[in-house]
Amino acid sequence: MDQLYLFTGFRQISLINNGNTYPAPYDKPNNLAIVLSYRISKRWMVSANWVYATGNPLTFPIGRAEIGGKIIPIYSDRNAYRYQDYHRLDISATLFSKPKPGRKFTWDLNASIYNVYDRHNTWSIEFTQDNINPNVTNAEKVYLFGIIPSLTFNFHFNNE
Amino acid sequence: MNKRISIILAIAVIAASCTEKINLKLDSTFTRLVVDGHIKSDTMAYTINLTKTSDYFSDVPAPREVNAKVSLTDGTSTFPLTETVPGQSGVYQTDPKFAGAIGKDYTLHISLAEVIAGTTEYTASSELIGVTKLDSIQVVFNADMGKNGVWEVKVYALDPPGRKNYYMLNLYRNNKLWSDTITKVSVTDNQFFAGKYIDGAEAFRINNSHLWETLYPGDTIMVELSAITKEYFDFINQVKQAGFSIPFFTGPPANVQGNVSNEGVGFFAAYSSSFAKKVIK
Numbered sequence: 001m002d003q004l005y006l007f008t009g010f011r012q013i014s015l016i017n018n019g020n021t022y023p024a025p026y027d028k029p030n031n032l033a034i035v036l037s038y039r040i041s042k043r044w045m046v047s048a049n050w051v052y053a054t055g056n057p058l059t060f061p062i063g064r065a066e067i068g069g070k071i072i073p074i075y076s077d078r079n080a081y082r083y084q085d086y087h088r089l090d091i092s093a094t095l096f097s098k099p100k101p102g103r104k105f106t107w108d109l110n111a112s113i114y115n116v117y118d119r120h121n122t123w124s125i126e127f128t129q130d131n132i133n134p135n136v137t138n139a140e141k142v143y144l145f146g147i148i149p150s151l152t153f154n155f156h157f158n159n160e
Numbered sequence: 161m162n163k164r165i166s167i168i169l170a171i172a173v174i175a176a177s178c179t180e181k182i183n184l185k186l187d188s189t190f191t192r193l194v195v196d197g198h199i200k201s202d203t204m205a206y207t208i209n210l211t212k213t214s215d216y217f218s219d220v221p222a223p224r225e226v227n228a229k230v231s232l233t234d235g236t237s238t239f240p241l242t243e244t245v246p247g248q249s250g251v252y253q254t255d256p257k258f259a260g261a262i263g264k265d266y267t268l269h270i271s272l273a274e275v276i277a278g279t280t281e282y283t284a285s286s287e288l289i290g291v292t293k294l295d296s297i298q299v300v301f302n303a304d305m306g307k308n309g310v311w312e313v314k315v316y317a318l319d320p321p322g323r324k325n326y327y328m329l330n331l332y333r334n335n336k337l338w339s340d341t342i343t344k345v346s347v348t349d350n351q352f353f354a355g356k357y358i359d360g361a362e363a364f365r366i367n368n369s370h371l372w373e374t375l376y377p378g379d380t381i382m383v384e385l386s387a388i389t390k391e392y393f394d395f396i397n398q399v400k401q402a403g404f405s406i407p408f409f410t411g412p413p414a415n416v417q418g419n420v421s422n423e424g425v426g427f428f429a430a431y432s433s434s435f436a437k438k439v440i441k
Contacts, residue, residue, distance in 0.1 A: 059413065062187050065194040065213045065425045066222040068342030072402050072416055074189060074213055074425070120180065127216075136219045139184040 017078035023057040025079065030054045042099065049090040055083030055122070064137075071129070071137070083125075089116045103158065110152040118147040188215050193225060193276045195284055195420045197252075198429040199232065199266060200386075203259040208241060208252045208268065212276065213425060224250025227273035234264045260430055262290040268428040277423050284420045284428035291387035292317050292325075294434040298360060299381050301368075311366040311375050315383055317434070321355025326393035328431065329363045332382040338373065339364075347388070347396045379440045386433040391419055395427045 009024035016022070030053065037047040060081045061073030092112030099106075120143040130136035197208030210225035230241040230252040241252040260266060270282040295316045303309040319325055329346040331338040339345045346363050353361070363383060368374050375381070388396075398416040418427040 060184075060186055061216045063189040063192070063213045064216050064218070064222075065192070066211060067194065067196050067399060067416075067426050068345075069340065070342055070399060070402075072399060072425070073216065073413075074192070075413060075415055076187065076189070125182070125184070126179075133219075135221055137217055139182050139217075140179050141182045142179050144178065 020077070022078040022080075025057060027057055027079075028053050030085075043096050045094045045096070047092050047094075050087070052085065052087040055085050057082050058125070061127070073127075083122045086121045088114075088119055088121065090114050091116055105155060105157050107153065107155050110154070112150050112152070114148040114150065115145060116147065120146060184217075186216050189213075191276055193270070193272070193282055193420065193422075193424040193426075194222065195268070195270070195282070195418070195424055195426040195428055197268075198431065199254065199258070199260045199288070200430070201260045201262055201288060201290075201432040203257060205256040206254045206258060208428065210250050210252065210270065224248075225272065225276075226250050228252070229271040231269050232258075233267050233269065234261065260288045260432070262288055262432055264288055266428075266430045279422050282421050282424050284418075284424070286392065286419065286428055286430040287389055288430035288432060289387040289389065291385060291432045291434050292320050294383065294385040294436040297363075297381065297383045297436045297438050299375070299438050299440060305365075306367055306369060308368040310368060312362050313364040313366070313381060313383060314360040315358060315363045315385060315436075316360060317358045317385060319350045319353035319355055319358055324390070325350040325353075326388050326390055328386040328388045328392070328396065330384040330386070331364050332380075332384065333373075333375070334380050335382070338366075342396060342399050345396060347393055349393065375440050377440050380437055381440065382435055382437045384433045384435050386431040388429065388431045392427060392429045392431070395419070 009027040010021045011024050012019070012021045032052040034050045035047070036049075037045065039045045057079035058081050059075050059078055062076045063074035065072045065074060090112065092110055094108050094110045097107045120141070122141045123144050124142045126140050126142065128138050128140060130138055192213045194211045194213060195208065196211070197206065199206045208230060210228055210230070211222035212225055214220070214222060226243065226247050226249070228243075230243075232239040232241065232254065239254055239258055241254050243249055244251045244253055265285060265287050267283055267285040270284075272280040272282070274280070295318075297316065298314040300312045300314060301309055302312055313331060315329070326349050327347065329339075329348075331344075331346075348361075366373055366375060395416065395418055402413075402416050416425070418425055420426055420428070
């Protein structure tokens with residue numbers, strides 16, 4: 001995907017990263033959103049939404065030292081790594097009420113699924129020392145939302 | 161009732177599933193020498209530990225750096241250190257009759273048997289600062305703090321006026337070091353005392369809920385007050401904060417800065433200490 005990096009942000013600050021350039025913390029070279037919406041009939045509408053973005057840059061420890069009984073991380077160059085790419089598919093279907101002239105209200109019922117293929121997009125990464133063997137370090141990722149189905153009922157009063 | 165339990169279970173499963181173990185592949189970095197040790201003004205054998213850095217996921221204790229030639233100088237005299245188990249321990253000790261002199265600058269010279277980070281020669285220097293007398297300590301039980309109360313250890317001493325002072329405090333319980341990892345050690349500068357009498361500043365808190373550390377009548381508590389350099393004070397603070405996390409809205413972390421030359425990691429410290437004891441009634 002490297003050839004798609006058209007616009008990408010770098011920083012260069014003399015006291016950081018030994019004066020070398022490094023990716024800006026919010027650098028997202030690729031960011032794509034595809035939205036499809038289709039009215040099947042007067043009463044039905046379906047839509048889908050797919051988003052994709054390059055993972056944000058981050059700094060990982062790549063070495064360790066033991067000092068005073070504690071493990072001290074030794075870090076990589078600033079922002080030398082990236083999170084996994086972020087992507088997600090949402091779908092929804094909406095049923096509208098029968099259009100009837102003179103009715104005081106209309107309604108619609110929406111069923112949707114957020115993150116259809118239940119991708120665990122990384123929110124942050126943590127390292128924990130193992131409870132049994134303190135020499136062992138485990139990596140854990142925190143993600144926010146897996147697959148979330150939802151149902152919405154909307155009710156509108158007509159003003160005329 | 162069953163329905164309620166299943167709802168609680170469902171919420172618990174959803175909440176817990178937000179963290180999962182991952183297999184992360186990280187690169188390696190070049191090996192660095194790690195120095196960990198100190199000398200003081202009391203007469204005894206002092207220990208310098210030499211180890212090497214390893215990969216972040218190496219999952220074994222730090223490899224020892226053996227067969228090095230280690231010595232200390234104060235500008236005029238040289239004091240050799242010997243490896244406790246030659247070729248195995250990576251632990252180097254001074255003569256048992258060694259004592260640092262207050263006001264002198266000590267330099268640790270390390271000549272390695274192998275090349276690390278492109279060199280075999282390392283140095284680390286520290287001034288040995290004289291400490292004020294720790295007059296006394298108080299151990300007070302505060303029943304209002306925490307679930308089962310907290311033991312507060314308070315110190316009384318005169319902060320020498322006319323200069324910036326940095327202190328390190330260690331706690332001993334029945335002559336056994338309680339502050340046995342660097343994260344349990346207390347450090348402070350003299351911002352709040354600034355040449356005045358330190359009248360019962362709280363140095364340690366012992367949580368009475370922790371059965372492994374709570375105090376009983378007859379226990380002896382001893383505090384060691386040490387005068388340290390600003391560099392060592394900064395180093396301990398950095399080590400205390402050094403854990404890996406990616407905080408939101410703040411910059412990425414930086415490496416801990418020690419006083420070892422040639423990109424070595426760790427610290428060689430020199431300081432002097434004053435002690436005070438108290439028996440719990």
